[in-house]
Amino acid sequence: MANFRDILNYFRPYWGLSIFSIAATSVYEIIDLVVPYAIGQILNVLSHQPLDKPLTAAIATVANAINYPVNQLLSLGVLLGLIFLVTVVRAPTQPWLANWFHWDIALRARRDQHQKAIEKILTLPLEFYDENNPGRIAGRVARGVANHTWTYPEIAGQMIPKLFRVLGIFVFIWFVEWRIAILYLISFVVILGFTLRKLKRLVWHDNRLDKYSEGTESRTSEIISNIKTVKAFATEAKELERQKVRLERELTVVDYRIHKGYVRLNTWQRTVIQFCVFTILGLTLVETVAGRISLGHFIMTLTLSSMAYAELEPISVLAEIFARRYSSMVRFHEFLQEPSGVDAVGLLEKGQPDSVYQFTGKVEFSHVSFGYEPQRPVLQDINLLIEPYQTVALVGRSGSGKSTLVKLLLRYFEPNQGQILIDGQDIRTLDVGNYRRRLAIVHQEVDVFNGTILDNLKYGRPDVSFDQVEEACRIARLDEVIQHLPQGYYTVVGERGVRLSGGQRQRLGIARALIVEPDVLIFDEATSSLDYESERSIQLAMRSLQGTRTTIVIAHRLSTVREADQIVVLDQGKIIEVGNHEELLRHGGIYHRLHALQETGELLS
Numbered sequence: 001m002a003n004f005r006d007i008l009n010y011f012r013p014y015w016g017l018s019i020f021s022i023a024a025t026s027v028y029e030i031i032d033l034v035v036p037y038a039i040g041q042i043l044n045v046l047s048h049q050p051l052d053k054p055l056t057a058a059i060a061t062v063a064n065a066i067n068y069p070v071n072q073l074l075s076l077g078v079l080l081g082l083i084f085l086v087t088v089v090r091a092p093t094q095p096w097l098a099n100w101f102h103w104d105i106a107l108r109a110r111r112d113q114h115q116k117a118i119e120k121i122l123t124l125p126l127e128f129y130d131e132n133n134p135g136r137i138a139g140r141v142a143r144g145v146a147n148h149t150w151t152y153p154e155i156a157g158q159m160i161p162k163l164f165r166v167l168g169i170f171v172f173i174w175f176v177e178w179r180i181a182i183l184y185l186i187s188f189v190v191i192l193g194f195t196l197r198k199l200k201r202l203v204w205h206d207n208r209l210d211k212y213s214e215g216t217e218s219r220t221s222e223i224i225s226n227i228k229t230v231k232a233f234a235t236e237a238k239e240l241e242r243q244k245v246r247l248e249r250e251l252t253v254v255d256y257r258i259h260k261g262y263v264r265l266n267t268w269q270r271t272v273i274q275f276c277v278f279t280i281l282g283l284t285l286v287e288t289v290a291g292r293i294s295l296g297h298f299i300m301t302l303t304l305s306s307m308a309y310a311e312l313e314p315i316s317v318l319a320e321i322f323a324r325r326y327s328s329m330v331r332f333h334e335f336l337q338e339p340s341g342v343d344a345v346g347l348l349e350k351g352q353p354d355s356v357y358q359f360t361g362k363v364e365f366s367h368v369s370f371g372y373e374p375q376r377p378v379l380q381d382i383n384l385l386i387e388p389y390q391t392v393a394l395v396g397r398s399g400s401g402k403s404t405l406v407k408l409l410l411r412y413f414e415p416n417q418g419q420i421l422i423d424g425q426d427i428r429t430l431d432v433g434n435y436r437r438r439l440a441i442v443h444q445e446v447d448v449f450n451g452t453i454l455d456n457l458k459y460g461r462p463d464v465s466f467d468q469v470e471e472a473c474r475i476a477r478l479d480e481v482i483q484h485l486p487q488g489y490y491t492v493v494g495e496r497g498v499r500l501s502g503g504q505r506q507r508l509g510i511a512r513a514l515i516v517e518p519d520v521l522i523f524d525e526a527t528s529s530l531d532y533e534s535e536r537s538i539q540l541a542m543r544s545l546q547g548t549r550t551t552i553v554i555a556h557r558l559s560t561v562r563e564a565d566q567i568v569v570l571d572q573g574k575i576i577e578v579g580n581h582e583e584l585l586r587h588g589g590i591y592h593r594l595h596a597l598q599e600t601g602e603l604l605s
C-alpha cells in the first residue's frame with residue numbers, strides 16, 4: 001500500500017538540491033520582513049522616538065566608518081539602505097538561487113518517474129492487462145505524473161517557505177511584545193490544526209472520486225475500443241445512460257462532499273482570521289497607549305501580523321490542492337508497486353546481438369503442470385518432444401490449454417512442476433530476452449504500430465537488409481498486398497494510416513516473424529478469423545515454411561494442421577492423442593470426432 005513516504009521518495013534523487021532551494025526561498029521570504037520593520041523604525045526616527053538597540057549600534061558603526069555624526073539624516077539613510085538591499089538588490093538573485101530549482105526538480109523527477117512507469121508497463125505480467133484496460137492504466141499514469149509535477153513547486157516553492165515566513169513573523173513579534181506573539185501562535189496552531197483535520201476527511205472523499213473517475217475513463221476507453229460491438233448491438237443509448245449515471249455520481253461527490261467541504265472550511269477560516277487580526281489590533285493599540293511599545297513597533301506588529309494572516313489563506317489553498325491530488329499520486333505509486341512478471345528480469349537491459357543463442361529448435365515439455373490459480377490446474381503432466389524443424393499442431397476444445405502451453409514456452413509464466421527444454425537446456429536458465437528473440441509468434445490479432453509498413457516489418461530486427469524483408473514478404477505472400485499500396489513499403493499503416501484487412505494483417509504478422517529468423521515459429525490461431533481465400537493464402541505461406549524451422553501451430557480449423565508432422569490433441573489440460581493426421585483418424589478418438597464434426601460443417605467450439 002503506497003503512502004506519503006512514496007510521494008517524498010519520488011523526489012529522492014534531488015533531496016540535496018531540494019533542501020538548498022527550499023532553504024534559499026525561505027530565507028528570501030524572511031528577509032522580506034525587514035521592510036515593515038525598517039518602516040516602523042523610520043516612523044520612530046520621524047517621531048523622535050528611540051530606535052531599537054541593535055539598530056542604534058549599527059548606525060553608530062556606520063557613522064564611525066564614514067566619519068559622519070549620528071543624526072536623523074544618517075538614521076534614515078541607513079534604514080533606506082537596508083530596504084534597498086532587501087528589495088532592489090535581492091530581486092535579480094531570487095529567481096536563479098531559489099525559484100529556478102523548484103521547476104527544475106519537478107521536471108527532472110517527472111522524466112525519471114515517467115520512465116519508471118513505462119518500465120513498469122513493459123514488465124507487468126500479461127494477466128495484469130487482462131484485468132486492467134489501457135484507459136485505466138494510461139489515466140492513472142498521466143494523472144499521477146502531472147499531479148506530482150504541479151505539486152512540487154507549490155509545496156517546495158510556496159507552502160514551506162510561507163510557513164517559515166510565518167515562523168519568522170512570530171520571532172519578530174516576540175521581540176516586540178511576547179504576549180501578542182503567544183496569542184498569534186495559538187491562533188495559528190488552532191487554525192492550521194483544524195484545517196488539517198478537515199482536509200483529512202476531504203482526502204477520503206477525493207480518493208473515492210479518483211476511483212469513480214478511473215472507472216468512468218476506463219469505460220469510455222472500452223467504448224472506443226469496442227465501438228463496433230456497441231454499434232452492432234445498437235447499445236449507444238444504454239452506454240450513454242450508464243456513463244451519465246457515473247458522471248452524476250462523480251458530480252454528487254465533487255459538489256456536495258468535496259467542493260462544499262472546501263467552501264465551508266474557507267468560510268470558517270476567513271471568519272476566524274479576521275477575528276484574530278481584529279483582536280491583535282485591539283491588543284497592540286492597548287499596549288501602545290499604555291506606552292509599552294513605540295509607534296514604530298505598533299505599525300510593524302500590525303503590518304507583520306496582517307502579512308502572517310494573509311499567508312494563511314494561500315497556505316490552506318495549497319494544502320487543499322495537495323489534498324485533492326494526494327489520492328491520485330498515491331494511486332500512481334500503487335501502480336508502480338504492482339509486482340512485475342516472473343519473466344521481467346533483465347528484460348529492460350539492452351539486447352545483445354541476435355547470435356547470443358542459436359537453437360536447432362528441439363523442444364521438450366517434461367512432466368509440465370501449471371495453473372493460473374494454484375487450486376485450478378490448467379495443464380497436467382504434459383510430456384511432449386518436438387524434434388528440430390518439425391511442424392507440430394496443437395488442437396483441442398476451447399479452454400483445453402493450448403495457448404497456455406505456448407505461453408509457458410514463451411516464458412510468460414513458469415510451470416508449477418516439470419521443465420521445458422530447448423536443445424536440452426532448461427529455458428529457465430536462459431536469459432529471457434535473448435531466449436525470446438529466438439522465438440516468434442503470430443497471434444490471431446496482429447498488432448500494427450503507427451508507421452510505415454516497412455517499420456512494422458522491421459520491428460523485431462531493425463538492422464535487417466531490404467532484400468531479407470522482401471524475401472520474408474514473398475514467403476508470407478505480403479508482396480502482393482504491398483504492390484497495391486499507394487507508397488509500397490513506405491505506406492503508412494496503423495492508427496493514422498491505411499487500414500489493413502484481417503488477412504493482410506496476418507500476412508504482415510507472418511513476414512514480421514520470419515524477418516527475425518526464429519528457431520521456433522508459433523502460429524496462435526492465426527487463421528481462425530479469416531475468410532476462406534485469406535486462410536488459403538496463409539496456409540500456403542505456412543506450408544512453404546514447413547521443414548525450415550520448428551513450427552508450432554495452434555488451430556481450431558483442422559484443415560490448417562492436416563500436413564503437420566505431429567498433431568497433439570489436448571483435453572482438459574492433458575495430452576490425450578499424438579500422431580499425424582492419418583494415424584489419428586485411424587485411431588478413431590477425439591481427433592477423429594472433431595474432424596468428422598468439421599467435415600459436416602459444424603463448429604468446433
Ligand SMILES: Nc1ncnc2c1ncn2[C@@H]1O[C@H](COP(=O)(O)OP(=O)(O)OP(=O)(O)O)[C@@H](O)[C@H]1O
Pocket residue numbers: 127130372373378396397398399400401402403404405
Ligand atoms: N490469465 C489467465 N488467468 C486465469 N485463467 C486463465 C488465464 N488464461 C487462461 N485461463 C484459463 O486457462 C484455461 C486454458 O486456457 P487456454 O487459453 O490455454 O485454452 P485454449 O485451449 O488456448 O483455448 P482457446 O482455444 O479458446 O483459445 C481456460 O480455462 C482459461 O479460462
